[in-house]
């Protein structure tokens with residue numbers, strides 16, 4: 125029973141995936157159909173050419189005119205070439221547009237969803253879905269599916285020709301079709317599971333590559349080179365295992381088909397031979413029988429070969445659709461004045477798992493206040509900030525922002541517009557120092573960038589870099605020191621000129637004197653922002669109006 129239910133559930137999924145694909149394909153349908161028409165015109169022309177050849181030979185033998193026919197033949201040949209070139213170009217463009225279309229939509233979806241929901245996936249896995257799976261889908265929609273339709277049309281044409289010669293044989297060929305359908309359905313289901321495994325192992329393999337390259341230093345520091353190489357081989361072996369299984373199943377499927385059709389051929393042959401023996405048909409008709417049976421066979425075999433491809437498209441569609449199903453984060457238009465912002469947290473409860481990190485937390489940060497958040501490592505300080513930033517889903521309680529005019533708004537994705545945040549850890553991008561700072565405020569002028577850098581105690585060192593603001597730094601600030609990276613991250617927040625500033629151990633890598641000058645810069649910001657500062661350092665506390673400690677999942681006023 126369980127098995128049957130599973131089958132049924134999977135059918136539903138397949139249907140969902142196909143529907144989703146159809147929705148995606150709609151805008152491209154016209155061009156796909158045009159390509160199919162091109163392709164079919166090739167098939168028809170080749171039939172016409174066969175006929176022409178016969179006529180040319182016949183005319184030549186009988187001494188009739190055949191030059192016009194040769195010219196016609198030539199025109200067809202050239203025409204076919206032109207159509208071939210055009211449809212090949214079209215397919216390249218279409219494939220690229222289609223896969224990029226999926227990539228773009230899914231990418232936009234990812235960046236507009238809750239951070240936490242997306243972060244459940246490994247970056248390598250997301251990359252695989254965005255590249256390999258999206259590519260798979262594009263190949264399927266632009267290549268495989270039109271191919272199937274073309275083969276089906278070919279099959280129909282041959283079938284009716286065969287029917288004309290022998291209805292019995294044609295019906296016999298039809299009988300084979302459900303057999304083919306059942307065989308391919310049965311294999312297809314198994315294939316799909318394997319295909320998902322193949323793509324999952326691809327994700328794992330990519331995740332490992334991406335992570336070990338990003339953390340090459342750690343690999344080397346712990347002399348893990350050999351282990352890493354072995355791990356790669358192990359992952360490759362796993363992947364290979366799934367690919368080989370898939371290949372074997374694919375072969376089993378096509379071999380079963382092939383045997384079925386060989387049998388069909390033999391039956392047709394035997395039937396023809398019986399008719400000849402009974403003198404019911406001529407040798408000529410017999411040869412037509414055999415060649416038509418062969419012709420039926422080839423598109424059906426072709427169709428069977430498309431099954432693994434369709435399966436792989438459906439599997440990839442499922443994986444991409446999964447990302448599509450992550451709920452978007454809500455965005456509300458900000459209508460209130462945002463000069464002086466306070467944060468009102470009411471009965472907030474949140475846990476990444478069943479275990480709650482924060483329970484029933486209430487806290488009111490008044491506009492213009494500097495509040496320090498302290499507490500031992502792992503207690504939930506960063507988590508509290510993530511909640512204020514609306515990065516999480518499934519939160520109980522309220523976070524509201526309010527101003528001095530009595531207006532307020534519930535925290536949502538848009539409220540980040542008036543928050544400047546310096547996250548914990550190194551969060552720089554590769555690119556120039558300027559690019560990094562501009563992320564805080566894309567419209568910042570050169571002046572404003574310099575001002576922000578001065579306030580974050582970064583001006584001097586940036587000016588000392590070989591190309592100043594245009595100096596290129598690597599991933600995660602590669603090429604500059606940790607403390608320098610922190611100062612650029614702080615400048616990125618300062619340049620935003622937001623009324624609410626959140627620093628998560630933003631000065632942890634700075635020496636005392638530099639830290640002091642950053643905090644003085646913070647105090648000098650105009651207009652003066654509301655500030656939430658997470659810190660482990662006593663020296664910072666003198667700059668704060670209040671001190672809030674997190675312990676036992678609660679906030680305590682110190």
Ligand SMILES: Nc1ncnc2c1ncn2[C@@H]1O[C@H](COP(=O)(O)OP(=O)(O)OP(=O)(O)O)[C@@H](O)[C@H]1O
Nearest residue numbers: 476477481499500501502503504505506507508548
């Ligand atoms: N993405 C996550 N998924 C599951 N658990 C998490 C996640 N991030 C943090 N946690 C857990 O939540 C708890 C609070 O983490 P949080 O990062 O808020 O601590 P913190 O107070 O900022 O610590 P630190 O001072 O070390 O930065 C920890 O027990 C941590 O293990």
Ligand SMILES: [Mg+2]
Nearest residue numbers: 505506507548
């Ligand atoms: Mg933290």
